[in-house]
Amino acid sequence: MKGAGPSAGSRTFFSKLREGDEIARLVTMIFAATVVVIVAALVWELWTNSALPRQKFGFHFFVTEVWDPIADQYGALPFVYGTLVTSIVALLIAVPLGIGAAIFLAELAPPRVSDTLQFFIDLLAAVPSVIYGLLGVFIIVPVMRTVIFPALNTPFGFLPIFKGPSYGVGFFTAGIVLAIMVIPYIISVSREVLLSVPRDQREAALALGSTRWESTWKVVVPFARTGIMGSIFLALARALGETMAVTMVIGNTPKVAASLFAPGYSIAAVIANEFTEATGDLYLQSLIELGLVLFLLTFILNGLARILIIVTTQKGSGVAG
Amino acid sequence: MNAKLRWRKFVSNFMLAMTGVCAFVSVLVLFFILGYLVFNGGASINWDFFTKLPKPVGETGGGMSNAIIGSGKILLLASIFGVPIGFLGGVYLAEFSGKGMASVVRYAADLLNGVPSIVIGIFAYGVVVLPLKHFSAYAGAFALGMMMIPITLRSTEEFLKNVPRMLREGAMALGASKWKTIATVIVPAAYRGIVTAILLALARVAGETAPLLFTAFGNRFASTSFSQPTATLPVMIYTYAVSPYEDWHRQAWAAGLVLLGLILIINILARTILSRGIAVPRS
Amino acid sequence: MKRLAVLAIGVLVLCGIVFADNPLLINGAGATFPYPIYSKWFDTYHTKFPNVQFNYQSVGSGAGIKQVTEGTVDFGATDGPMNDDQLKAYQDKHGFGILHFPTVLGAAVPTYNIAGVSGSLNFTAEAMAGIFLGKITKWNDPAIAGPNKGVNLPATDIVVVHRSDGSGTTYIWTDYLSKVSDEWKSKVGKGTSVNWPVGLGGKGNEGVTGLVKQTPNAIGYVELIYAAQNNIPYGAVKNAAGAFVKADLASVTAAAASAAKEMPDDFRVSITNAAGKNAYPISSFTWLLIPSKFSDAGKRDAIKGFLKWMIADGQGSVEALSYAKLPKEVAEKEKKAIDKVM
Numbered sequence: 001m002k003g004a005g006p007s008a009g010s011r012t013f014f015s016k017l018r019e020g021d022e023i024a025r026l027v028t029m030i031f032a033a034t035v036v037v038i039v040a041a042l043v044w045e046l047w048t049n050s051a052l053p054r055q056k057f058g059f060h061f062f063v064t065e066v067w068d069p070i071a072d073q074y075g076a077l078p079f080v081y082g083t084l085v086t087s088i089v090a091l092l093i094a095v096p097l098g099i100g101a102a103i104f105l106a107e108l109a110p111p112r113v114s115d116t117l118q119f120f121i122d123l124l125a126a127v128p129s130v131i132y133g134l135l136g137v138f139i140i141v142p143v144m145r146t147v148i149f150p151a152l153n154t155p156f157g158f159l160p161i162f163k164g165p166s167y168g169v170g171f172f173t174a175g176i177v178l179a180i181m182v183i184p185y186i187i188s189v190s191r192e193v194l195l196s197v198p199r200d201q202r203e204a205a206l207a208l209g210s211t212r213w214e215s216t217w218k219v220v221v222p223f224a225r226t227g228i229m230g231s232i233f234l235a236l237a238r239a240l241g242e243t244m245a246v247t248m249v250i251g252n253t254p255k256v257a258a259s260l261f262a263p264g265y266s267i268a269a270v271i272a273n274e275f276t277e278a279t280g281d282l283y284l285q286s287l288i289e290l291g292l293v294l295f296l297l298t299f300i301l302n303g304l305a306r307i308l309i310i311v312t313t314q315k316g317s318g319v320a321g
Numbered sequence: 322m323n324a325k326l327r328w329r330k331f332v333s334n335f336m337l338a339m340t341g342v343c344a345f346v347s348v349l350v351l352f353f354i355l356g357y358l359v360f361n362g363g364a365s366i367n368w369d370f371f372t373k374l375p376k377p378v379g380e381t382g383g384g385m386s387n388a389i390i391g392s393g394k395i396l397l398l399a400s401i402f403g404v405p406i407g408f409l410g411g412v413y414l415a416e417f418s419g420k421g422m423a424s425v426v427r428y429a430a431d432l433l434n435g436v437p438s439i440v441i442g443i444f445a446y447g448v449v450v451l452p453l454k455h456f457s458a459y460a461g462a463f464a465l466g467m468m469m470i471p472i473t474l475r476s477t478e479e480f481l482k483n484v485p486r487m488l489r490e491g492a493m494a495l496g497a498s499k500w501k502t503i504a505t506v507i508v509p510a511a512y513r514g515i516v517t518a519i520l521l522a523l524a525r526v527a528g529e530t531a532p533l534l535f536t537a538f539g540n541r542f543a544s545t546s547f548s549q550p551t552a553t554l555p556v557m558i559y560t561y562a563v564s565p566y567e568d569w570h571r572q573a574w575a576a577g578l579v580l581l582g583l584i585l586i587i588n589i590l591a592r593t594i595l596s597r598g599i600a601v602p603r604s
Numbered sequence: 605m606k607r608l609a610v611l612a613i614g615v616l617v618l619c620g621i622v623f624a625d626n627p628l629l630i631n632g633a634g635a636t637f638p639y640p641i642y643s644k645w646f647d648t649y650h651t652k653f654p655n656v657q658f659n660y661q662s663v664g665s666g667a668g669i670k671q672v673t674e675g676t677v678d679f680g681a682t683d684g685p686m687n688d689d690q691l692k693a694y695q696d697k698h699g700f701g702i703l704h705f706p707t708v709l710g711a712a713v714p715t716y717n718i719a720g721v722s723g724s725l726n727f728t729a730e731a732m733a734g735i736f737l738g739k740i741t742k743w744n745d746p747a748i749a750g751p752n753k754g755v756n757l758p759a760t761d762i763v764v765v766h767r768s769d770g771s772g773t774t775y776i777w778t779d780y781l782s783k784v785s786d787e788w789k790s791k792v793g794k795g796t797s798v799n800w801p802v803g804l805g806g807k808g809n810e811g812v813t814g815l816v817k818q819t820p821n822a823i824g825y826v827e828l829i830y831a832a833q834n835n836i837p838y839g840a841v842k843n844a845a846g847a848f849v850k851a852d853l854a855s856v857t858a859a860a861a862s863a864a865k866e867m868p869d870d871f872r873v874s875i876t877n878a879a880g881k882n883a884y885p886i887s888s889f890t891w892l893l894i895p896s897k898f899s900d901a902g903k904r905d906a907i908k909g910f911l912k913w914m915i916a917d918g919q920g921s922v923e924a925l926s927y928a929k930l931p932k933e934v935a936e937k938e939k940k941a942i943d944k945v946m
Binding site: 020021023024025027028029031032033034035036038039040041042045046049096097098100101103104105107108109117119120121122123124126127128129130131133134135137138139180183184187211212213214216217237240241242243244248268271272275276288291294295298299302306 | 426
Binding site: 252253263274276278 | 799820
């Protein structure tokens with residue numbers, strides 16, 4: 001073995017090379033750099049291949065409802081609308097359920113029960129999108145049509161969001177499927193964040209005479225509030241990018257509609273359906289611009305989520321005991 | 322005073338019970354999904370399913386052997402593409418890099434992790450399918466491999482960093498050069514964690530459908546070549562599920578069961594291997 | 605050591621797989637309209653000639669045209685013939701042209717799912733246009749009820765189902781609607797992908813059939829065989845001569861009768877709203893899109909061989925799947941045109 005010794009400035013490049021360390025460093029550096037190159041290439045491809053619609057439509061792209069391949073007129077509004085509506089519906093369902101479950105797992109359940117349940121929740125996160133789509137098509141769509149729609153439309157049908165008719169597919173159905181898909185993310189991140197809240201916070205509240213629930217809801221959860229927000233952003237980012245489950249239950253109609261029961265479209269779904277058949281550069285590049293929009297949205301949300309989660313867990317570990 | 326306290330206690334117990342309900346409902350969904358798949362797909366899993374090719378439209382019978390083989394091929398190739406990049410990149414981050422480069426690479430990996438899979442499909446179409454003028458298993462593997470990189474990279478870095486300093490310093494003290502230390506001491510120590518991370522990455526991409534739609538496309542036959550369009554399980558499930566044929570629905574359930582079963586088994590395996598060692602870093 | 609051995613064996617097996625002697629694989633993609641007969645044909649052909657595999661992906665005519673123009677598939681298929689711009693785009697990109705070869709005659713039928721209605725409804729051209737324009741919204745609208753005396757039509761909302769992907773079946777349907785309704789022609793027009801005024805989108809003929817089957821009060825347009833194979837009722841349409849005609853072998857063949865005699869050399873022709881009292885008004889040829897030049901001689905010969913077989917023996921199996929055979933004159937003309945593929 002070549003004598004290594006403590007690293008000294010006198011070792012030349014070539015002696016390090018002979019020892020293989022420099023080679024190892026270079027080789028691994030190249031592979032690490034490849035990751036950066038791939039990401040840069042992806043962004044570049046998305047940007048350059050969406051030049052036509054950006055020049056032709058500019059910001060109008062985002063407020064135009066028309067999607068007409070014959071007239072070569074493209075507007076992103078129905079897809080952005082559908083993506084946002086379904087994600088919001090998903091969050092409205094998933095956030096209360098998810099935070100509730102996280103509170104149970106972090107505060108109430110004995111550690112073994114908590115870990116076992118978390119194990120199952122992690123498995124739920126591993127279920128692929130297309131299987132959720134399967135269940136959506138064969139279970140949730142009929143239930144929507146036969147149970148949920150009558151239940152909401154009969155008493156509240158005068159509200160624009162609950163107006164009929166219902167086809168089974170639509171924004172609401174897609175929202176429900178997305179909710180099931182993002183709950184595991186909210187639960188696991190919120191649970192982590194809640195667990196990182198220092199014990200003395202809870203104990204102080206209990207010592208002052210609060211009930212278990214009050215100490216949780218009024219002290220622990222607010223302490224972890226930013227991290228929980230982070231988990232919601234994470235879930236939102238996941239919901240925005242979902243493709244298969246959404247396209248199987250949303251109705252594939254590029255229209256903006258007030259009713260939750262109306263069929264709609266999402267960015268990911270329209271790309272999946274129309275990408276391989278988009279003849280004409282403007283058509284194809286409009287789809288790619290939609291992809292770019294989706295990428296930017298998830299990029300921003302994921303970035304925010306990370307910051308929020310890191311801030312919270314650091315706050316928790318930083319507070320003196 | 323007593324009444325108020327009783328009310329608060331009631332509210333406390335009620336709300337805490339509700340959180341329990343939330344937790345159990347969430348977990349129940351998993352078992353419901355599994356149960357439904359078993360119920361609908363279990364009966365359709367027979368020897369034919371695994372060995373026969375699909376029949377012409379409208380005829381009953383046939384199987385998904387081409388999709389099963391296709392998925393296997395693409396996952397294998399995706400691992401060959403994605404794992405070395407992720408692993409060696411992780412080694413670089415943990416062992417060699419300076420602060421600046423490290424944060425850039427980490428940032429890029431996190432970015433890649435968050436890219437919606439359909440956008441990865443667009444990228445793979447432009448980079449592999451168009452130049453080669455072919456839908457192919459290569460293109461599908463490229464897309465899936467890209468998705469495996471971030472998980473592999475971050476996990477490798479974490480596990481390598483967690484290896485106790487004593488092991489490192491001991492090897493150095495014996496005169497080993499850095500790369501030898503890494504190869505013979507550090508990596509083997511972190512071996513279990515890294516393998517499970519790779520398994521989890523594999524399980525994640527095994528179910529992906531969107532990026533395969535315009536890369537691997539689809540194939541009626543089982544091809545042994547990698548440069549031809551390839552059928553895959555997730556895409557078959559999608560195609561069959563939206564069709565009107567009862568027989569195809571049956572097969573979609575069966576395929577769903579096989580796919581989910583495989584993914585769950587890999588996940589359970591990975592997590593139990595890990596729980597005997599170090600904790601899983603949550604991504 | 606053991607791990608290394610396993611790895612080495614794995615690599616060897618991989619090499620064996622990659623470099624194994626493969627049958628010739630020819631990739632095509634396109635229309636879902638003729639998918640049942642194409643999948644049957646390619647299956648039969650493969651049994652006859654095991655060295656050749658035709659892999660046909662049913663992704664819609666729009667995708668078929670696009671992918672064959674990009675060169676990512678060896679041939680395409682469409683029920684809406686390529687227009688002049690698309691032909692020119694192909695020519696500009698490749699330096700040679702692309703040829704249309706008609707394969708079968710089929711029909712796009714209006715299929716529906718109405719509780720209590722299991723028979724065939726009669727649709728006038730106005731009713732059809734009105735429904736798909738979104739102007740006729742209830743099943744018991746007089747325009748629909750008029751020609752269907754004796755049928756109990758409910759007062760429910762009509763759920764229109766159309767294609768979400770680029771489709772030749774859409775082309776046929778909108779081509780017909782443009783001929784019979786000026787409002788449709790000016791508002792929507794004809795094409796493989798149009799701006800639908802109303803309705804849900806289903807992917808492929810398969811998706812539309814599936815949606816209609818599962819959605820009460822739905823109406824969609826699909827190729828005849830999809831409605832027949834799935835036992836969903838479909839209606840009769842009033843043709844140019846004023847008779848309500850249901851799609852079947854005879855009525856589809858009648859629609860092609862006059863076009864057959866005057867078939868242009870490039871085989872692109874529309875037979876919707878054809879004259880003749882027995883003609884079904886929403887009939888159409890469907891075409892294979894074959895490049896006129898192949899650099900791979902093996903592929904070229906295999907494709908030419910298939911085309912010859914398709915015109916002769918292949919036509920024998922089409923009627924079992926409710927497609928009509930090519931008229932004799934068209935088949936003759938096509939046989940000669942195969943030589944144009946070089």
